[in-house]
Amino acid sequence: MRGVVMHAPGDVRVEQLDDPRIEAPTDAIIRLSATCVCGSDLWPYRGTDKVEGPTRMGHEYAGVVEEVGAEVTTVRPGQFVVGSFFASDNTCELCRAGYQSACVRHVPMGTLGSQAEYLRVPLADGTLVATPEVPPADLVPDYLAASDVLGTGWFAAVAAEAGPGRTVAVVGDGAVGLLAVLAARQLGAERVIAMSRHEPRQRLAREFGATDIVTERGDEGIARIKDLTGGLGAHSVVEAVGTQESMTQAIHSARRGGSVGFVGITHDVSLDGMEVFWSLVRLQGGPAPVRRFLPELMRLIGDRTINPGRVFDLELPLDRAADGYRAMDERRAIKTLLRP
Amino acid sequence: MRGVVMHAPGDVRVEQLDDPRIEAPTDAIIRLSATCVCGSDLWPYRGTDKVEGPTRMGHEYAGVVEEVGAEVTTVRPGQFVVGSFFASDNTCELCRAGYQSACVRHVPMGTLGSQAEYLRVPLADGTLVATPEVPPADLVPDYLAASDVLGTGWFAAVAAEAGPGRTVAVVGDGAVGLLAVLAARQLGAERVIAMSRHEPRQRLAREFGATDIVTERGDEGIARIKDLTGGLGAHSVVEAVGTQESMTQAIHSARRGGSVGFVGITHDVSLDGMEVFWSLVRLQGGPAPVRRFLPELMRLIGDRTINPGRVFDLELPLDRAADGYRAMDERRAIKTLLRP
Numbered sequence: 276m277r278g279v280v281m282h283a284p285g286d287v288r289v290e291q292l293d294d295p296r297i298e299a300p301t302d303a304i305i306r307l308s309a310t311c312v313c314g315s316d317l318w319p320y321r322g323t324d325k326v327e328g329p330t331r332m333g334h335e336y337a338g339v340v341e342e343v344g345a346e347v348t349t350v351r352p353g354q355f356v357v358g359s360f361f362a363s364d365n366t367c368e369l370c371r372a373g374y375q376s377a378c379v380r381h382v383p384m385g386t387l388g389s390q391a392e393y394l395r396v397p398l399a400d401g402t403l404v405a406t407p408e409v410p411p412a413d414l415v416p417d418y419l420a421a422s423d424v425l426g427t428g429w430f431a432a433v434a435a436e437a438g439p440g441r442t443v444a445v446v447g448d449g450a451v452g453l454l455a456v457l458a459a460r461q462l463g464a465e466r467v468i469a470m471s472r473h474e475p476r477q478r479l480a481r482e483f484g485a486t487d488i489v490t491e492r493g494d495e496g497i498a499r500i501k502d503l504t505g506g507l508g509a510h511s512v513v514e515a516v517g518t519q520e521s522m523t524q525a526i527h528s529a530r531r532g533g534s535v536g537f538v539g540i541t542h543d544v545s546l547d548g549m550e551v552f553w554s555l556v557r558l559q560g561g562p563a564p565v566r567r568f569l570p571e572l573m574r575l576i577g578d579r580t581i582n583p584g585r586v587f588d589l590e591l592p593l594d595r596a597a598d599g600y601r602a603m604d605e606r607r608a609i610k611t612l613l614r615p
Numbered sequence: 616m617r618g619v620v621m622h623a624p625g626d627v628r629v630e631q632l633d634d635p636r637i638e639a640p641t642d643a644i645i646r647l648s649a650t651c652v653c654g655s656d657l658w659p660y661r662g663t664d665k666v667e668g669p670t671r672m673g674h675e676y677a678g679v680v681e682e683v684g685a686e687v688t689t690v691r692p693g694q695f696v697v698g699s700f701f702a703s704d705n706t707c708e709l710c711r712a713g714y715q716s717a718c719v720r721h722v723p724m725g726t727l728g729s730q731a732e733y734l735r736v737p738l739a740d741g742t743l744v745a746t747p748e749v750p751p752a753d754l755v756p757d758y759l760a761a762s763d764v765l766g767t768g769w770f771a772a773v774a775a776e777a778g779p780g781r782t783v784a785v786v787g788d789g790a791v792g793l794l795a796v797l798a799a800r801q802l803g804a805e806r807v808i809a810m811s812r813h814e815p816r817q818r819l820a821r822e823f824g825a826t827d828i829v830t831e832r833g834d835e836g837i838a839r840i841k842d843l844t845g846g847l848g849a850h851s852v853v854e855a856v857g858t859q860e861s862m863t864q865a866i867h868s869a870r871r872g873g874s875v876g877f878v879g880i881t882h883d884v885s886l887d888g889m890e891v892f893w894s895l896v897r898l899q900g901g902p903a904p905v906r907r908f909l910p911e912l913m914r915l916i917g918d919r920t921i922n923p924g925r926v927f928d929l930e931l932p933l934d935r936a937a938d939g940y941r942a943m944d945e946r947r948a949i950k951t952l953l954r955p
Contacts, residue, residue, distance in 0.1 A: 368847060374872030377895055379847075434897075507708060507719075522888060532714030532904075537892070544888025548862060548881030552901050555717055557774075561895035564872075 277615070278391030279332040279596045284322035285604075287332070287597045295387070295395035300344035303399035305356060307338040309419045310389045311587065312599050312611045313360075314449045315540055320600055323542060331388025332596075334360035335422040337415060340403075341393065349400045355410055356403040357573060358396055359565035360384045360423050365401030375401075375566035390596060392615040404569045406577060416584025416612055417576040420454065424610065425572055425583040426565030427538050428454030428515065432462055433568075434536030434559040435511035439463040444489075444500050446525045447515030448476040450586040450610040451538060453483055455513040457581060460484030464511070468503060470496055470524075476609065479585060493524060500528040508533060514560070517541050531555040538563055587612040617955070618731030619672040619936045624662035625944075627672070627937045635727070635735035640686035643739035645678040645696060649759045650729045651927065652939050652951045653700075654789045655880055660940055663882060671728025672936075674700035675762040677755060680743075681733065689740045695750055696743040697913060698736055699905035700724045700763045705741030715741075715906035730936060732955040744909045746917060756924030756952055757916040760794065764950065765912055765923040766905030767878050768794030768855065772802055773908075774876030774899040775851035779803040784829075784840050786865045787855030788816040790926040790950040791878060793823055795853040797921060800824030804851070808843060810836055810864075816949065819925060833864060840868040848873060854900070857881050871895040878903055927952040 278292040295304055310333050318324040337357045340350050350356055363370050363378030370378045382397045396402055410418060428451045437443045437459040445455050448471035459467045460483065468487040469480035477488045489499045501508055508530035514521055517539025525535050526546075537560030551558065575581045589608035591599045592615075599611030618632040635644055650673050658664040677697045680690050690696055703710050703718030710718045722737045736742055750758065768791045777783045777799040785795050788811035799807045800823065808827040809820035817828045829839045840849055848870035854861055857879025865875050866886075877900030891898065915921045929948035931939045939951030 368845070369870065369872060372872050374895060377871030505708070517888075519888075530709065531717035531901075532709055532712050541888030541892045546886035546888060546891065548857075548859075548884025548886060551886065551898070552877070552881045555714055555899075555901035555904075557897060557899040558891070559895075559897040561871075561892050564895075 276392035277593060278388055281319060281326055281330045281332050283326050284320060287320065287600045289594050289596050292391065295393050297342060297344045298395065299397065300346035301398050301400065302344045303340055303347055303350060303396045303403060304342045305336065305338040305394050305396060306341050307336055307389065307392060307394060307615045308355070308415050309337055310613050310615065311335050311419060312603055312613065313423060314451065316600065317604055318540065318542070320604060333388050333390030334383070334385040335419060336384070336389040336394050337419040337422060338394070339409065343399060347399045350403045350405050354405040356405045357418050357421050357569060358402040358404070359426060359569065361562065362397040362402040363566055364398045365566060370401065373567045374564045376562040376564040390593065390613060402566065404573055406573060410577065414576060416587045417582055418573065419612065420583035420586060421569060421572045421576060423565060424450040424586060425454045426568050427451050427563040429458040429568050429572065430563035430565065431455045431513040431515060431536035431538040432458035434534070435513050436534040437462045437464045437511045440465055441510040442466040442468065442504055443511040443513065444468040444470065444509035444528045445513045445515065446470050446521050446528065447539060448473060448480065449515060452513065452515035453479050453586055453609070454583050455515055456480050456485045457483035457583060459511070461575070461581060468500060468509065482585065493520065496524055497527045504530065510534070515539050517544065519544050522546065526551065526554055526556060529554065529556045536560060586610045590614065616732035617933060618728055621659060621666055621670045621672050623666050624660060627660065627940045629934050629936050632731065635733050637682060637684045638735065639737065640684035641738050641740065642684045643680055643687055643690060643736045643743060644682045645676065645734050645736060646681050647676055647678040647729065647732060647734060647955045648695070648755045649677055650953050650955065651675050651759060652943055652953070653763060654791065656940065657944055658880065658882070660944055673728050673730030674723070674725040675759060676724070676729040676734050677759040677762060678734070679749065683739060687739045690743045690745050694745040696745045697758050697761050697909060698742040698744070699766060699909065701902065702737045702742040703906055704738050705906060710741065713907045714904045716902040716904040730933070730953060732933070742906065744913055746913060750917065754916060756927050757922055758913065759952065760923035760926060761909060761912045761916060763905060764790040764926060765794045766908050767791050767903040769798040769908050769912065770903035770905065771795045771853040771855060771876040771878040772798035774874070775853050776874040777802045777804045777851045780805055781850040782806040782808065782844055783851040783853065784808040784810065784849035784868045785853045785855065786810050786861050786868065787879060788813060788820065789855060792853065792855035793819055793926055793949070794923050795855055796820050796825045797823035797923060799851070801915070801921065808840060808849065822925065833860060836864055837867045844870065850874070855879050857884065859884050862886065866891065866894055866896055869894065869896045876900060926950045930954065
């Protein structure tokens, strides 16, 4: 099969690879209907994260089950399925607590590489959620978004305690930030402030339910949020970037006693204990337990209540993956969908 | 009146001071039944925090109302009252959200100095909670504890989401840590692990409901907590020290997806973003909104359901405040009660 391999920062190639096979009786093999490039794939692409030799890429996936191992009981060949970027057994104590991304048996899907024609999914029973029927083609991007960006934005909004009567500010206008806007509105937030200085992203944020746009960053951005919230700051803040600046902006945009959900993979971020202490904010972040939310998200997608696939503003055949990475790197695209 | 003044690290004196007076119509003056020395008073005493000239000390108080300003309606002279270490109006948006320590009009009581015979309490209607009757003398230490250490330990346990079915680990065996043990049990925690290497404090922790004692610190302490929790870590961890070591120990003692409540005033603590991210813990700390819990805590004390005053293992007349500070500094006393 063909699949994406990163050789070095900026060097992404589509190569001939071995087809994946059932290795454990709990595995499934899926044929990808669509896959995509994640904002986190840009960390190695830009050289921020090391690339240790040729590396298979991709951890987002939606597709049709081709084959299942002998012990798999909840999905069968022919079903359309979505899974999270961490395979999980969904039965261990941490899974049952809703933290499937910390499953005691978790497998990071990035090590298997979903930017390809086929993908082996470990712990298929725990990991995969099937739709009632194979969905129409136009819904595939929406389901694919559920695999990571939607689930991650949703977790961020939940961690930030978005809900009725709350004002939610979202730092970061990438796909995750934009989908956190959507999540916050779905969760009932009264007011959702998207922080973005890019006109097309502002438009999408509004489509997803943003009530206000703040274009300022840093201290000015914080001041604007305070202006919009009676001087107090937002009840809930989502951080979806992962830098020191964005994290500081997020914490200071929250009111005292507010909540910050952070899902940007933190790079060289250090939190000053005294600052967090006096802010009184509740802080939760990390790799989103997308599996917790998948059944609900897939229902909302199947109902056409939400359309998270709108974040894919570039669609390319898998063979042009390199162009897809480049477009995201140069911020010409919010998120690239790849068709195997 | 007489009151405690700190002149320099290690130099605490009881001096003749002006009696406090009603300054605003929302003030009350109370005659202290008892006051005490806080662990946080040791930061300047030890020179960790600067002492900028002679400084009035003390922010914990329980006593009898002597006089109230013209606008005070909820308390009257002769009533026994307790308040938090932050005066608060209890009506602003942050107070109503349960964050009275962040009240938009909050006044830090430490600036007024409760280690004295009399104390002016601003925003008396919002700040003070009266008992139905003047309590018997033996309950005064319990009520005094509610003013800070009990309320702070309680907030830490709430922030750490202590509750039924949860295992709670407490880092720090000072008065706050010990009372977080009590709080965790009152909140229904199944198992409470006190981390302490001091035999008298271990004994008190057990009295307050600790089910396990861990004497190891640092990595060994974390390993012991993991041993006791099926390799996962505690659901809830309270941090009640405020150092880099204790904070690191707290975060690593929590299971992924667990919660950490931190109330030790952080000194030179820096949190690594990546570590907090991957831990998936929910982190909340800060100056405890004691006022939120006061009515409930005072009811439990009046009922003799809890006896938080047990943390006072040294009682001295106010005039011997210096001895009280010294005993706590040298860890000969957990907490010193002073009788004006």
